[in-house]
Amino acid sequence: MIVTERAPGRPAPPTHTPVIVVDQAEARLGGRAIWSDVSLQIGPGQFVAVLGPNGVGKSTLLKAVLGLLPVSTGQIKVLGGSPGRHNDRIGYLPQRRAFDPTTRIRGIDIVRLGLDGDRWGTPLPAILGGRRARDARERVEEVIGLVGASGYARRPIGQCSGGEQQRLLIAQALIRHPELLVLDEPLDSLDVTNQASVSSLIRDISRTRNVAVLLVAHDVNPILPYLDQVIYLAHGGAVMGPPEQVITADTLSMLYGTPIDVLRDRAGRLVVVGQPDAHAEHRR
Amino acid sequence: MTTGLTWNLIEDAHQLFSYHFMVNALRAGTIVAVVSGAIGYFMVLRRQSFVGHTLAVIGFPGAAGATWLGVSTGIGYYGFCLAGALVVASLPGGGRADVGPGGHGEESAVVGTVQGFALACGFLFVSLYKGFLSGLNNLLFGTITGVADHQVTILLIAGVTCLLVLAVIARPLLFATVDPDVARAAGVPVRLVSAAFLILLGVAAAGTSQITGSLLVFALLVAPAAAASRLTARPGLGVTLSIAIAVAVTWVGEGIAFFSPYPIGFWVTTLAFAVFLAAAGCRAGADWLARRVSLDVRTAA
Ligand SMILES: Nc1ncnc2c1ncn2[C@@H]1O[C@H](COP(=O)(O)OP(=O)(O)O)[C@@H](O)[C@H]1O
Ligand SMILES: [Mg+2]
Numbered sequence: 001m002i003v004t005e006r007a008p009g010r011p012a013p014p015t016h017t018p019v020i021v022v023d024q025a026e027a028r029l030g031g032r033a034i035w036s037d038v039s040l041q042i043g044p045g046q047f048v049a050v051l052g053p054n055g056v057g058k059s060t061l062l063k064a065v066l067g068l069l070p071v072s073t074g075q076i077k078v079l080g081g082s083p084g085r086h087n088d089r090i091g092y093l094p095q096r097r098a099f100d101p102t103t104r105i106r107g108i109d110i111v112r113l114g115l116d117g118d119r120w121g122t123p124l125p126a127i128l129g130g131r132r133a134r135d136a137r138e139r140v141e142e143v144i145g146l147v148g149a150s151g152y153a154r155r156p157i158g159q160c161s162g163g164e165q166q167r168l169l170i171a172q173a174l175i176r177h178p179e180l181l182v183l184d185e186p187l188d189s190l191d192v193t194n195q196a197s198v199s200s201l202i203r204d205i206s207r208t209r210n211v212a213v214l215l216v217a218h219d220v221n222p223i224l225p226y227l228d229q230v231i232y233l234a235h236g237g238a239v240m241g242p243p244e245q246v247i248t249a250d251t252l253s254m255l256y257g258t259p260i261d262v263l264r265d266r267a268g269r270l271v272v273v274g275q276p277d278a279h280a281e282h283r284r
Numbered sequence: 285m286t287t288g289l290t291w292n293l294i295e296d297a298h299q300l301f302s303y304h305f306m307v308n309a310l311r312a313g314t315i316v317a318v319v320s321g322a323i324g325y326f327m328v329l330r331r332q333s334f335v336g337h338t339l340a341v342i343g344f345p346g347a348a349g350a351t352w353l354g355v356s357t358g359i360g361y362y363g364f365c366l367a368g369a370l371v372v373a374s375l376p377g378g379g380r381a382d383v384g385p386g387g388h389g390e391e392s393a394v395v396g397t398v399q400g401f402a403l404a405c406g407f408l409f410v411s412l413y414k415g416f417l418s419g420l421n422n423l424l425f426g427t428i429t430g431v432a433d434h435q436v437t438i439l440l441i442a443g444v445t446c447l448l449v450l451a452v453i454a455r456p457l458l459f460a461t462v463d464p465d466v467a468r469a470a471g472v473p474v475r476l477v478s479a480a481f482l483i484l485l486g487v488a489a490a491g492t493s494q495i496t497g498s499l500l501v502f503a504l505l506v507a508p509a510a511a512a513s514r515l516t517a518r519p520g521l522g523v524t525l526s527i528a529i530a531v532a533v534t535w536v537g538e539g540i541a542f543f544s545p546y547p548i549g550f551w552v553t554t555l556a557f558a559v560f561l562a563a564a565g566c567r568a569g570a571d572w573l574a575r576r577v578s579l580d581v582r583t584a585a
Binding site: 066068092094099103105109110114116118122125155 | 329450451452453454455456458459462463465466467468469470471472513514517518519520522
């Protein structure tokens with residue numbers, strides 16, 4: 001079931017080629033369908049959240065978009081090609097724990113790997129590098145400045161806080177000036193202040209550089225004001241649409257086939273009540 | 285050794301270089317130290333020290349078997365270490381680095397079991413070859429007297445090949461080590477790079493075993509790299525420092541071993557341990573100072 005109408009008053013969807021098109025796709029893992037009959041479309045510069053309970057296949061969707069996992073039926077097109085074909089134009093931040101505190105490598109080195117880490121060979125010492133190396137260094141500094149990580153980029157990454165690590169990894173994802181950012185729970189393990197500042201950072205980048213963002217979130221509230229679309233995943237399908245149409249009792253109850261309530265607290269935050277976890281649903 | 289120390293350094297060096305076996309030991313030691321300093325840095329970063337040690341121990345039955353069959357021990361070391369590396373690479377974990385999420389507890393159990401079996405086989409070969417017992421110490425704890433000319437040639441060829449391959453894969457290897465998921469999305473063949481690294485590790489372990497013995501490879505494979513990574517978090521500088529420490533420790537260790545009755549393995553290991561302790565001390569001191577400074581800044585603000 002797909003909901004694609006847009007709320008009145010929102011800008012019309014961009015007319016140029018979409019960044020991601022998913023057409024009736026199904027993903028299978030370990031012999032069972034994680035989700036099926038999923039169709040989506042994401043345009044340039046759109047800020048889209050992927051929501052849903054644990055284990056429902058949000059990370060799987062991102063991996064399918066990156067071509068790390070083939071879909072069993074249906075089709076996905078990313079930046080006009082098959083998934084994985086244009087990954088050099090995509091910035092990716094996988095779901096992860098923090099780096100081990102004893103990891104002895106600097107944040108700036110990790111950011112730099114995002115630029116040319118896939119090239120064979122050994123980087124030359126800075127003095128022998130010439131112009132190309134100077135350009136690369138400038139780009140690293142620029143992107144570290146952009147995410148506000150200059151103060152700790154030269155510390156071993158294991159000694160940076162969760163929020164600092166996340167900013168450095170976002171810098172790594174941004175360094176090739178991507179047209180699409182694929183972020184798997186970037187706000188997870190951040191405190192409320194950092195959640196707010198990292199999400200507004202991502203929004204600003206999306207706006208100023210016209211970068212489409214596909215972001216998995218556990219809690220929609222920190223990003224709710226910025227969202228163009230949300231994708232709600234459930235076992236067997238997905239719903240996509242503007243947040244105020246999708247995160248409603250009716251749509252979610254229909255998607256999950258059980259009664260679900262969406263409540264709003266005094267601060268305007270959304271709370272989804274009665275949402276089954278993926279395993280309970282699987283038993284059904 | 286048979287000669288005495290005069291405490292006149294030029295005289296002593298002259299004396300040392302007048303023995304062909306000693307020249308060979310220094311040549312072999314230098315090659316081995318450079319290779320294991322470089323490979324060891326990545327091994328420590330990837331947290332694959334246990335695999336590295338196992339590959340070295342697997343070399344022991346190889347060398348013992350080679351002696352029993354009357355062929356060069358070098359062939360035994362390289363053959364077994366490389367075979368071991370291929371086996372570990374084909375395990376389900378594929379020798380995946382342990383840095384990222386999801387370590388490989390099951391894999392280390394398998395690797396540990398293989399290590400025990402390798403040691404047992406080595407002892408079997410030793411007892412099959414009667415009268416070999418004096419050589420047992422050399423295989424396990426190293427020797428400086430036993431390096432023949434052809435062995436130096438083999439070490440050189442293996443070492444240069446190893447370093448060339450490392451130079452080609454270094455950057456994607458670093459990427460696959462610290463950030464395997466992003467590296468894979470960026471098109472790095474993570475599995476292939478990890479397998480290639482295991483083979484390089486096998487070559488390094490086989491070479492190092494021939495100097496320090498199978499049980500003391502950590503003196504050159506781990507200690508210099510661990511010390512270097514405590515002194516710097518820059519990868520390029522880290523590799524350079526690790527090589528420098530490994531070479532220094534080997535030269536000094538071999539020099540002392542020449543003039544002392546105790547085996548080379550002991551000296552190289554002790555020196556490497558001392559360097560590691562010093563580096564760990566420096567790190568702890570620097571961290572303490574940094575904490576003090578940031579505390580002062582915060583109180584002042
Ligand atoms: N390699 C795998 N083999 C089989 N099942 C898997 C594998 N990886 C993940 N799964 C299952 O796929 C489902 C979706 O996983 P995931 O996409 O990580 O969920 P989410 O990100 O929404 O929490 C989960 O139920 C998980 O158990
Ligand atoms: Mg997930």
